[in-house]
Amino acid sequence: MHTTESKTESLDNKDFVTSTSTEILSDPNSNVYEETILSKTEETKPQKKMRMHIPSPLKGTLNKFITNGVILLMIWCITWSLSGPAVLPGGNLFGLLIVFYCAIIGGKLLQLIRIPSVPPLPPLLGMLLAGFIIRNVPFISKHVQVHNTWSSTLRNIALTIILIRAGLGLDAKALKHLKGVCLRLSMGPCIMEACSAAVFSHFIMKLPWEWGFLLGFVLGAVSPAIVVPSMLLLQENGYGVEKGIPTLLVAASSLDDILAITGFNTCLSIVFSSGGILNNIVSSFRDVLIGVLVGTILGLFVHFFPSKDQSKLPLKRAFLILSMCVSAVLGSQRTGLHATGGLCTLVMSFIAGTTWSEEKIRVQSFVTAAWNVFQPLLFGLVGSEISVSALEPNTIGVCVATLSLALCVRILTTFLLVCFAGFNFKEKIFIALSWIPKATVQAVLGPLALETARRTAPHLEAYSKDVMTVAFLAILITAPNGALIIGIWGPKILTRHYNPNKIKLHLSALEHH
Incomplete structure (x- = not known):
């Protein structure tokens, strides 16, 4: 009996709870409903710990600057603990670190200089000037020193990245459409400028003929670092796309660099070789064949x-x-x-780029990241090679005269070579003037001649310093002027098409030239 009564009571209790809960749910405005929900929420809700939030006293750019500075300081401390004196003033790592960050700061500062209706100056000019200041300020130059072997190796690596970008940047389809005028534009001005610079430097600067041609091929290269971004900006805004002018100049710039670097390496072999002229020419052709053969094999290897x-x-x-x-x-x-x-390098990167097709863009992004590291080092080290105290009073004058005359020949040659390619008079003038910027290749080849002379033939160091000085002045004069000419005159001279994404390039007229 007791068991039956207890079961009955429990059933009554359950019915009471069920009915009560039903009433509560049916009347959500009741206080019981709110108290029940709150109590359940408080029971199920996890208890959060009270945390003290202290706002940062510095935010934004200043906070980022301090953070990056402390990170760099820690990297320096770790490097010092591993290598010791090399990261102290006067050591190689210390010198490279100062040159690298001063070059970056110089490029950033130059980008901050904005003049209304004038395109920004290329940051590589600020990098070059930063290295020049480091070398020619006595207190700084005493503590910032980089060994010639380190400097030469880094410049050669930078040259390699330039050649890889040139090889990967060659568009086989664009070359096929623009083959005639593209070949003329890439070969004619480079060869004519090299020959004219050899003649002018022989009679004005008193350089031997072989050194004159070496200087000519240093000057003969146009700078993709200036031409390519400027042309892509014009193309995005629709200027000149109807006749394919930006595509033409971008494609021709890579071929122009290839020809100039090949000619420079050939002249370098002749200048620093002890054999006869015929033996030097034969050895140069041998080097060319070996380079093409090895590049082809390696290009096919990276395809598979x-x-x-x-x-x-x-x-x-x-x-x-x-x-x-x-x-x-x-x-x-x-x-x-x-x-x-x-x-x-050129053959390998070109063959690899044609076989990679769609994946080439992602590979180019990694190569570009490597270039962003070596670019400040390259131009900073080039600027640090020029010492004002070592220049003779008349050196700058004869160097500027040689450079100016060679540029005039280049401009005239370029104008004549595009006369029969379907462009009007203003477009021919624009192409001729936009084909003068010099920067990247000159920054590599000029110091390379100087370093080779120091290593193998010290008695030829005076000639190599003249070549280095002309290369430095060529960057200093033509890089900003070329960028300004393209940026200011391009929108005024070239015809604009308002739908550049939908236009079809009419290249049939260019294919026959």
Whole structure:
């Protein structure tokens, strides 16, 4: 009986709870409903710990600047604990660190200089001036020193990255459409400027003929670092796209650099060789054949290895092409085959780019990231090679005269070579004037001649310093002027098409020239 009564009571209690809960749910405005919900929420809600939030006293750009500065300081401390005196004033690592960050700051400061209706100046000019100031301020130059071997190796690596970008940047379809005028524009002005610079430097600067041609090929290269971004900006805004002017100049700039670097390496082999002229020419052709053959083999290798089923394919391909090309360039310098490494790099990167097709863009992004590291080092080190105290009073005058006359020949040659390519008079003038900027290749080839003379023929160092001075002045004069000419005159001279994304390039007229 007791058990039956207890069960009955429990059932009554359950019915009471059920009815009560039903009443509460049916009347959500009741206080019981609110108290029940709150009590359940408080029971189920996890208890949060009280945290003290202290606002940062500095935010924005200043906070970022201090954070990055402390990170760099910690990197320096770790490096000092590993290498010791090398990161102290007077050491190689300390000198490279100062040159690198001063070059970056110089480029950033130049970008901050904005004049209304005037395009910004290229940051590489600020990097060049930063290195120049480091060398010519006595207190700074005493503590910032970089060994010639380190400087030469870094410049050669920068040259390798330039050649890789040139090879990967060659568009086979654009070259096919613009083959005639593109070949004329890439070869004619470069060769004519090299020959005219050789003549002018021989009679004005009193350079030997072989040094004159070496200087000519240093000056003969146009700078993709100036031309390509400026042309892409014009193309995005629709200027000149109807006749393919930006595409033409972008494609021709890579071929122009290839020809100039090949000619420079050939002249370098002749200048620093002890054999006869005929032997030097034969050895130069031998180097060219070796470079093309090795580049073709390596280009085919990176097409099949790594295979497409592997992970992180663009990163592996970028590492392979960078490591192989750097080894080829530095190895050719070590063995005396100066023209081999550059040609091997160009051929290998071009063949690899044509076989990679869609994946080439991602590989180019990794190569561009490597260039962003070496660009400040390159121009900073080039600027630090120029010492005002070592220049003779009349050196700058004769160098500027030689450079100016060679540029006039280049402008006239360019104008004549595009006369029969379907462009009007204003467009011909624009193409001729936009083909004068010099920066990247000159920053590599000028110091290379100086370093080779220091290492193998010290009695020729005076000639190599003249070549270095002309290369420095060429960057200083033509880089900002070329960028301003393209940026200011381009929108005024070129015809604008308002739908550049929908336009079809009418290149049939250019194919026949």
